[in-house]
Amino acid sequence: MRSGKNTENLSRRQLFRKALLSLTIIACLPLFLSMPARADQLDDMRRSGAVGEAFDGFARARDGSAQGFVATLNEQRRAIYVKRAKTENVTVEQVGRVYAVEIFKKAPTGTWFLNENGQWTQK
Numbered sequence: 001m002r003s004g005k006n007t008e009n010l011s012r013r014q015l016f017r018k019a020l021l022s023l024t025i026i027a028c029l030p031l032f033l034s035m036p037a038r039a040d041q042l043d044d045m046r047r048s049g050a051v052g053e054a055f056d057g058f059a060r061a062r063d064g065s066a067q068g069f070v071a072t073l074n075e076q077r078r079a080i081y082v083k084r085a086k087t088e089n090v091t092v093e094q095v096g097r098v099y100a101v102e103i104f105k106k107a108p109t110g111t112w113f114l115n116e117n118g119q120w121t122q123k
């Protein structure tokens with residue numbers, strides 16, 4: 001019986017940790033997107049199709065002209081994800097996936113998204 005209770009407590013802790021991570025990320029998302037000029041530039045590049053977003057929370061250059069911009073953006077995102085992962089004791093990949101959901105919600109119409117299966121779809 002005891003191991004069942006330990007498993008249940010572990011599951012509850014994991015659920016709590018994930019919920020806390022999600023709430024923390026949502027609360028910090030405005031800070032993440034607070035650089036107005038960069039945010040405007042990102043939205044413009046998304047609308048044009050030069051930049052897409054992916055399931056992992058990182059941007060993808062869909063046009064060669066956007067590679068430098070995307071590299072800088074992804075460095076900034078990775079720093080945020082690493083910090084958040086350490087704080088929440090989860091993986092960077094888990095953090096990126098949570099951010100990806102929020103990025104999708106806030107991205108302008110016309111933004112391209114790369115699914116896990118490698119297919120691009122447009123919002």
